[in-house]
Amino acid sequence: MTTLAPKPAPSPTTSAQKAGAVLRAVNVRKTYQLGRTSVPVLRGVDFQVRHGEFVAILGASGSGKSTLLHLLGGLDSVDRSDDQPPTSILFEDIDLARISAGRLDNYRRRRVGFVFQFYHLLPELNILQNVVIAAMTAMGSFEYWRTKSAIRDRAAELLERVGLKERLSHKPAELSGGERQRVAIARALINQPDLLLADEPTGNLDRATGGSILDLFSDLHRRGQTMVVVTHDEHTAARADRVVRLVDGKVQG
Amino acid sequence: MYQLLLTKRYLSSKIMPLLAALAVALCTAMVIIVWSVMGGFLVMLINSGRTLVGDVSISWPVTGFAHYEDLIKRLEADPEIAGATPMIETYGLIGLPDGRTETVQVRGIDGPSFAKVTEWNDILYWRPKDAPDPKDTGSSDMRLRRKEVWQQIYEGGKKLTRLERSKAHPEGIDRPGVVPGISVSGFNFREKWGFFPGTPYIRTREGDKTPAEMLMLPVDGYVTLNVLPMDSKGRAIEMVARKFPVANEFHSGLYEIDHRTVFVQLGALQDMLKMNRAQRVKEGTGGVVRKGDREEFAAPVVIGEEPARVTNILVRGKRDTFDPKDADKLAERCRQIYGAFAEAHPNEVPDLLSIRIQTWADLNQTMISAVKKETALVLFIFSFVSLTAVFLVLAIFWAMVSEKTRDIGILRAVGASRSGVAGLWLLYGAAIGITGSALGFALAYLIVSNINGIHEWLGERLGLYIWDPRIYYFSRIPSDLQASNVAIVLAGGVVASCLGALIPAARAARMHPVRALRFE
Numbered sequence A: 001m002t003t004l005a006p007k008p009a010p011s012p013t014t015s016a017q018k019a020g021a022v023l024r025a026v027n028v029r030k031t032y033q034l035g036r037t038s039v040p041v042l043r044g045v046d047f048q049v050r051h052g053e054f055v056a057i058l059g060a061s062g063s064g065k066s067t068l069l070h071l072l073g074g075l076d077s078v079d080r081s082d083d084q085p086p087t088s089i090l091f092e093d094i095d096l097a098r099i100s101a102g103r104l105d106n107y108r109r110r111r112v113g114f115v116f117q118f119y120h121l122l123p124e125l126n127i128l129q130n131v132v133i134a135a136m137t138a139m140g141s142f143e144y145w146r147t148k149s150a151i152r153d154r155a156a157e158l159l160e161r162v163g164l165k166e167r168l169s170h171k172p173a174e175l176s177g178g179e180r181q182r183v184a185i186a187r188a189l190i191n192q193p194d195l196l197l198a199d200e201p202t203g204n205l206d207r208a209t210g211g212s213i214l215d216l217f218s219d220l221h222r223r224g225q226t227m228v229v230v231t232h233d234e235h236t237a238a239r240a241d242r243v244v245r246l247v248d249g250k251v252q253g
Numbered sequence B: 001m002y003q004l005l006l007t008k009r010y011l012s013s014k015i016m017p018l019l020a021a022l023a024v025a026l027c028t029a030m031v032i033i034v035w036s037v038m039g040g041f042l043v044m045l046i047n048s049g050r051t052l053v054g055d056v057s058i059s060w061p062v063t064g065f066a067h068y069e070d071l072i073k074r075l076e077a078d079p080e081i082a083g084a085t086p087m088i089e090t091y092g093l094i095g096l097p098d099g100r101t102e103t104v105q106v107r108g109i110d111g112p113s114f115a116k117v118t119e120w121n122d123i124l125y126w127r128p129k130d131a132p133d134p135k136d137t138g139s140s141d142m143r144l145r146r147k148e149v150w151q152q153i154y155e156g157g158k159k160l161t162r163l164e165r166s167k168a169h170p171e172g173i174d175r176p177g178v179v180p181g182i183s184v185s186g187f188n189f190r191e192k193w194g195f196f197p198g199t200p201y202i203r204t205r206e207g208d209k210t211p212a213e214m215l216m217l218p219v220d221g222y223v224t225l226n227v228l229p230m231d232s233k234g235r236a237i238e239m240v241a242r243k244f245p246v247a248n249e250f251h252s253g254l255y256e257i258d259h260r261t262v263f264v265q266l267g268a269l270q271d272m273l274k275m276n277r278a279q280r281v282k283e284g285t286g287g288v289v290r291k292g293d294r295e296e297f298a299a300p301v302v303i304g305e306e307p308a309r310v311t312n313i314l315v316r317g318k319r320d321t322f323d324p325k326d327a328d329k330l331a332e333r334c335r336q337i338y339g340a341f342a343e344a345h346p347n348e349v350p351d352l353l354s355i356r357i358q359t360w361a362d363l364n365q366t367m368i369s370a371v372k373k374e375t376a377l378v379l380f381i382f383s384f385v386s387l388t389a390v391f392l393v394l395a396i397f398w399a400m401v402s403e404k405t406r407d408i409g410i411l412r413a414v415g416a417s418r419s420g421v422a423g424l425w426l427l428y429g430a431a432i433g434i435t436g437s438a439l440g441f442a443l444a445y446l447i448v449s450n451i452n453g454i455h456e457w458l459g460e461r462l463g464l465y466i467w468d469p470r471i472y473y474f475s476r477i478p479s480d481l482q483a484s485n486v487a488i489v490l491a492g493g494v495v496a497s498c499l500g501a502l503i504p505a506a507r508a509a510r511m512h513p514v515r516a517l518r519f520e
């Protein structure tokens, strides 16, 4: 039985892991409908991410990188049509297009963590709460009350790890861009995701700040975190184990 | 769980939804106030309706009926009946010391037994008072001083007599007196906070407000009572006038009654109305007759006796009859007793089919049912008006959902489900509703418990008198804050807010996460 619910501590060996692939994009197509005209953004993207791997997806602005990342994270769904070759995104061999909305919510809660270019923190919450809230969505109220202090400790620890130990009760508005992105990274890690998805995490930061954020990613990667980072910047991509180039809606080469 | 956290944050950081809460508060406060005042009005009406009529009235108006002592004996023998008292109800004119004449309702009563059936002893106004009215800061109330005088007047009021000393009777004798309503004479100057301190003055005819001459009616005032007697066939005889000392005055709180009713000792009124015990004489006998060259007075030939009559018997049950159904049961008992009574006096008293037996609720029916209908109508209108709160919450939440689109996308990205997002907005709506309702209750409680003070203030400062005792019967605005009614209104406030949040919540739930995230 395959479940996306509670994460097994050391995952039992699946066929995907034997092959080493956590995530597989198979002939991924995505078309946007703009009035009467349809705009194909992804025209059959194929690639895979192995366990523990750091993959960079490199592409020009507007090439569909964000679109692809949203699909990988289960925030959007691929094109569905019968007269085209099958298109799917497989996480540990499970087709995201074929699972229920509830399980897809679970997938986002426990299996993936998102980091966005514009940080996307909740402005009313302080940074500790911004991290904790991602854990809260993953559990019922009873479970939360039982593990409340453990979760807060873990969130504080993560924030300490990204260098924000002293700022727990600050609001996002009181933080610089780089600091906000660190909060976003801590939030993405709170549920110990199998897969970290980052959409131009340094796109909005100056070179030095961006560099320190990338150091954080490299550090995470060293500790075994599987991750996909989307970027239009060669320097950023250079940090990855492998670079996937997105050109004209397809993987180049 | 995260819904609770966000709701708390949103509540303390957003102004708009607090406006929605304020709207909910105003609406709930409005409905609670209306319900309390109308409800209090009804309770007061019902209680006042009972203050002076007891539970059941047996009546044969105008001419009255005889042998009532027997009926009272029969009624009082019943285990369900606490007491019964005779009364005569008629209309008359009262001549006041300043020369004015007013039309009044005249009621002849027997004080001690009337007190067993009604609240007579409680509504007598002139009596010793131990502590001043809380608003009477200067202790201007005359009843606080010379207690023995007031005690004597109080005792006189109970019996409807006044102790009068003369050369012939230096120790004083009790003369039959009248007890007019406190507002009948127009001499009792009333403090704006509702009591009569007892510094009366005679109004001069030119409308000059300066007191011309101090006169304390129950101490040394007299009034003239004019009534129209009828014979037993209901034909008017000649107007009868008699001067009475004022024994006391009463204050029932029911303006109509305090303004227009005069109580008088039953025996005296029977006398005036020729309803007392009398000998029936042969027509043409008696009077001055010529005997030779002398004129002589001859006694009439007595052929029978006419017993005394009254128009009403008022009955009080042993059990409380606030519920009209209990009053109906008591009335049914009275009907049975009257049936036996009528059989015992064939052709001398009205038969069972003709006699009028009414409960206090029957007597006040038009008034009570009118107020009940009015309450229902006003509540309906106000509740309907309160629906605006639903739309206000809807509009504000709609705007807030738009403003928070990005946050919704973020929440979905970290794993919130559609229903979770909908739940957030519903919870928020409920929180607004609870806040608003609590605020509304506090506001309503403050206003209802100070309604008379607020009314006075409005009257003094702005000349705004909403509650005119002439129209509303009562001199004070009543209120009756019922916990169950409050609970209904507060629950309504919460439900209305949730209802208003429903559509925005559905909209938030249906948002596409990616479109929400990309929202600028």
Ligand SMILES: Nc1ncnc2c1ncn2[C@@H]1O[C@H](COP(=O)(O)OP(=O)(O)O)[C@@H](O)[C@H]1O
Binding pocket: A032, A033, A034, A039, A041, A059, A060, A061, A062, A063, A064, A065, A066, A067, A068
């Ligand atoms: N909701 C949408 N409707 C129509 N076109 C869209 C929509 N979202 C994105 N696009 C288009 O899809 C293309 C790819 O966008 P995106 O994935 O954001 O590119 P990138 O992240 O590589 O800059 C762009 O041309 C963009 O205008």
Ligand SMILES: [Mg+2]
Binding pocket: A065, A066, A067, A199, A200
């Ligand atoms: Mg992009």
